[in-house]
Amino acid sequence: MGVTNLGDNLINNAQGLGDFIPINSTIKQGSIEFFLFDVNLTTGVGEFYELLVFVTGNICRQPPGLTEDDPSLLVYYSFNYSMINDLSVAKRSEFNYGYVEMLADLPYTSAQNTLTLYLAVQAPENTNSSATWKYELGASQNGLVFQWDERDWSCLVDADDKSALIVTGNLTGIVDSNKPDESLFSVYLFPESIQEELRLLNRSRCAVLSSDALQIPNAFTSSYTNRTGMLQEQFFVDGLNDSTTYVAYVISNFATNSTGGALYKPFAFETMSQGSCELIYDLDFCLQVAYSVASNSTLNATGTKQLYDIYAQNLYTNFSKALQQVACNTTSTSVFSPVRTCEDCAESYKNWLCSIAIPRCTTVNHTEYMLREAGTGRNSFIKDTVVPETDYYEILPCLSMCYSMVRDCPAVFGFGCPSGNSTIALSYGWDSSDDYPTCNSVGKLTSMAQGHMSVNWVSMIVMFAVLGLVL
Template sequence: MKSFTICFLWFLTLIPLICAQWIKQEGLLLPNSFLEVASENGEVDPSEPPDMHLDIYDRADHVLSTSQSSSTVVSSSSVIEQDPVTTTMTIPTSGATPIIDSTPIRFTINPGDVHTYELSGINPSAKALFISLNVCNEPFQSVPFDLPQNKTRLTLFATDTNMTDAPMSQIETELGYASIILRDLQSSTSVIEIAGPKLPSGLKSSSWTYEVIASTKALQSDFSFTSNLYLVDTDFANALFITNNFTTSNNVPTENISDFGIYVYQFSNSSNAGDIRRLSQSFCAVNTEGALIDQDNAQMSNTTRGYGNTMKGQIFVSGLNKSETYLAFLTKPSERLVYQAVNFTTKSDTNCQVIFDLDFCSGVAFAVPGNASAFTTETLREFYDDMALNRYGNFSKSLQNIPCNASAETQYSIMRGCDDCANSYKQWLCAITIPRCTDWSNQQSFLFPRPVGQSRNPEINEVIKPGKYKEILPCADLCYSIVQDCSPDFGFFCPKAGRGLEFSYGQRSPNGDISCSYPGAAYIPSTASTGRTISMELILFATLLWIL
């Protein structure tokens, strides 16, 4: 038994090596655009940025500008206020361009060239140097995918000394981004190099534009493998998104929608669509490649609708084409952070229109049966909200006849009260009064077809007069809730399975799809097609299951 256990454990230690070799052979993409270099006991203890006096040189070592006390240093990408400076930079390594702590610089590099930068005057208390590289654009032929992606990656090198022939850590960019962290710094000077690979001649564009930042505080540019963006719904010309919650466990907001940016790119029919997919982890590329829509022409606001009923961001983009697929990037400019992209496709029919921010049915935010030739988003929203509010009036009067404030002995339930009943009824009423609409051509099995003139509510047929569409039915649990939360005196009941339930209500899906309509619903974002990715943890877990 002991021998079997030893062999089993020995086999487990080989699993990561086997999987890694298989991934390398298969060409799968692991998140390898991050490199951390440290000694065995290295720890991060970021300190305040050092005071420095830096001259800004061009490639010929001509002085372009000199930092002064409380001066403003202008780079090609930003204007940054500098703290008062007291120390003087040493003479840079021959051929190296000096850079300033936490200040981004942008340059163009040609195939086969190497650019060298030097950061000197690093404070002795700084225990780490964070270096990030973003590719803003890359060489291409007539279309971007003519060049294999692994042939156009820049390489980032870094060392914590300016000694000649010192060993350098290195890493290639992955989808336009790479970073290195040097820990336990050995000197007050660091040298950084960016190298461009050699490429064939005759390209339409044969150079890269990149942005590099070195900092003793933290990574000044980064990529997040979570999207932080959720698709609520689309229609033929618009899309609505929400972000993750902005609040902490104490329900205190820590962020605001104004902290974020949005960039929407079209998949097809765009000269830069391929570029952005190949550079989807680069803040510089997402920010500068000419998005179809950005925060300047998107409607951005805060909302408490959705999961947790706490503050989160809401983004509404318009001016889209029907039946078109897009990529949406959420960014956080203050951190030069770009989140994993979300792809989405607009609807093909004009019979559904997205509405949101209703006064009464505040949880409603989706495409409803519409008529774009007769109703704007605002007038359609008002029609549906007023219809639900008017229907709620009769229930509200009936609820007043229930002894809500009676003693525990005479209340209709010791677990539920009138407030619970009123809330459940409102959620159910809004869901059955305001149908969730999708394309007639959509073939998903849970959809209910609504031909012309056969909407759920007669008022929709008479006033809105939509074309044919399919409805995502209200969730059955909304009906169950009013039965549980309200007094039996109301006489509420729900249809049973096989006896009408399937024609009136749908069931929630466990896979994140919206298979029935409920307040605050949002789609789990689908990841953009930015390359094949795979998780080592998933491989190990699957292997263990196979063994056991």
């Protein structure tokens, strides 16, 4: 893509944009910069229907002291050359919180031999005559070069007083879990003050990348997990401060091109105060356990994980032997249930057992949590073997796991759950809030509500619109 000599003083120095090859530029207040994108008439998302060009951009840096009421950079675009001398003939979009996204479209006609999309970036007037904006702009006929995704795509699994575990959304069918080195995702951890620093640029990928992160991707241990029943990438970070609020940003590169990428909605979390809770995950037996547990300063995370996992596995042994005596693989008239299998029973019992044998620990006090004094715990194993050194709170197992075990297992086992709220509250909790975990659930998710990752879904929406289909 080269610069076309249009013989006009305003555009002689215009820069040519290549497909999925963004430019970086710095513009002074009150100035205008022009760009050209030569449209390929034989390829692209809108081929044979409409000619489509996706234009996206980020503001990486802007003058200090701006407020939400101040104007931002404007992007003008048109297939009509006359916009060079009259911007009023062009369509325009304004950067919003550091991000802009546009779709330039034109009906396709076979008579067209060449076509150019003209772009102009205009900076507002500023009282500081030397004020500048640094930005990046990209254009493509095949999708968004940059993307702001406002979904809650990533979240905190849990954190103790010095570490945290973060996961992405559902990656099933999108990435190869056998190739962890080819991860498209990165996590950047910032102090709470970043929310004010990026208040007007919190949708800009380059603004986040150019900020001073406390923890960068190299500081994280990443791997893939399917403990919730779907493939996710997880990021573990250590060396955090206790009782401290952090802000996490997840950024991805696009698999088909390394020059663009997406920024996902950030989230904040707080580490626990110093105490007896230790974050563990990726256990060999209790695969679904990924949260903080009561521990002791003489144990590290690996030692704590192995101690609990072996304890739970030993408890499971007798049940496993008993289940082998149940009529599972037999005739339909002899099987213990027409709708449940021994595999269902084994899974439900294991989830229940892991939640009971490995209680969840926190230093935060909510009315649903049970106070455990130093040296005590839900069972004798915690009291005699783990021996927590300080008081902590237990997030009680969810009652629904007990119900699932009773439902899925043969009646001959005699499993039962407590009845009456006062009796239940001694051992179990209810899932009654979206703001924080009111009980601890172990096992696969029953809903795939987190959904799949969407990369350039705008492209797909446009295709449906072009084809006249209704979403």
